[in-house]
Amino acid sequence: MTTLVVLLVIATVAGAATPELKTDDQKTLYALGLLISQNLATFGLTEAEVEIVKAGLTDGVLGKDKKVELKTYGPKVHALQQARAAAVAANEKKAASEFLTKAAAEKGASKTSSGVIITTIKPGTGASPKATDNVKVHYHGTLTDGTVFDSSVRRGEPATFGLNAVIPCWTEGVQQIKVGGKSRLVCPSELAYGDRGAPPLIRPGAALVFEVELLEIVK
Numbered sequence: 001m002t003t004l005v006v007l008l009v010i011a012t013v014a015g016a017a018t019p020e021l022k023t024d025d026q027k028t029l030y031a032l033g034l035l036i037s038q039n040l041a042t043f044g045l046t047e048a049e050v051e052i053v054k055a056g057l058t059d060g061v062l063g064k065d066k067k068v069e070l071k072t073y074g075p076k077v078h079a080l081q082q083a084r085a086a087a088v089a090a091n092e093k094k095a096a097s098e099f100l101t102k103a104a105a106e107k108g109a110s111k112t113s114s115g116v117i118i119t120t121i122k123p124g125t126g127a128s129p130k131a132t133d134n135v136k137v138h139y140h141g142t143l144t145d146g147t148v149f150d151s152s153v154r155r156g157e158p159a160t161f162g163l164n165a166v167i168p169c170w171t172e173g174v175q176q177i178k179v180g181g182k183s184r185l186v187c188p189s190e191l192a193y194g195d196r197g198a199p200p201l202i203r204p205g206a207a208l209v210f211e212v213e214l215l216e217i218v219k
Contacts, residue, residue, distance in 0.1 A: 041199035042085045089195040089205030096189065096207035099144045103186040103209075116173050117186035121211065124181025129163060129217045131171055136160045136216040142209045149201040149208075158215055167192050174212060182213040 021027045045053065059066060104111045109119045129135050138158050141150040152159045163171050169187030177183050187208045189195070197204035 038200045042081055042088070042197065042204060044084045044088045085197070085204045086195060088203055089189070089197070092203050092205030092207075093189055096144055096205070100186065100188055100207060109186075112172060114168070114172060115188045115191055116169050118173055118176055119184040119186075120181065121184055122180075122182040122213075124178030124214060126179025126181075126214075127217060128178050129175055129214070131163050131175060134160060134162050134218040135174060135214060136218055137174070138213040138215060140211045143202070144207050144209065147201075160218055169208070170210070170212075173210075174214060177212065177214040179214050179217060182211065185210045185212060 019026070019030070021030055040053065043049075056067075058064070100115075100117065103109060103117045106119065109117055111117050136158050137160075138152050139150075140148065140153045142148050148154070163174055167187065169185055169191040172191070173183065173185040173187075187210065189205045189207055192206065192208045193202055193204075195204050197206060202208070
């Protein structure tokens with residue numbers, strides 16, 4: 001793993017902004033960079049800050065002189081991450097506010113006391129599940145801009161899970177659907193993944209939209 005990181009850093013420092021990915025090793029190294037980036041998603045780094053991170057990575061991996069003391073600044077990394085995540089969450093919530101207001105005002109939409117916005121797409125005729133039930137569903141999850149982050153529909157495979165083991169929006173919202181029915185759930189961030197988000201796809205503070213079809217209450 002260390003060798004791969006060294007190769008990645010050398011390629012980054014010496015190479016062009018857009019490296020060529022001709023060999024399988026080069027593509028694997030690029031994938032390594034993507035994996036590293038997922039761990040940095042909550043920092044909300046600018047392009048200039050990414051360059052600083054790359055400099056620290058280069059100096060650390062290649063054994064160059066350190067420009068700061070890890071004993072002093074290492075403990076500050078977590079605090080910086082929390083502060084950046086909070087700032088990202090605040091911006092996301094502000095951006096989502098108008099979307100949630102419009103969604104609640106749409107024809108056929110209802111808003112629960114907790115804030116889940118539910119619109120029936122297709123009414124069901126079966127029973128409604130309880131919070132302690134396991135359910136089989138098809139779902140399609142998007143961000144407020146329409147970006148798909150998860151979809152059993154696209155995978156072509158329904159999902160089965162316990163309603164008490166999912167985000168609060170689902171626990172509450174799916175209980176309002178009858179078997180055979182399909183609804184749209186609009187979830188404010190506090191009923192989804194909150195200020196932590198689910199990087200890299202779901203930013204801290206993000207509101208989410210799901211279309212959920214209840215196929216079965218699993219006994």
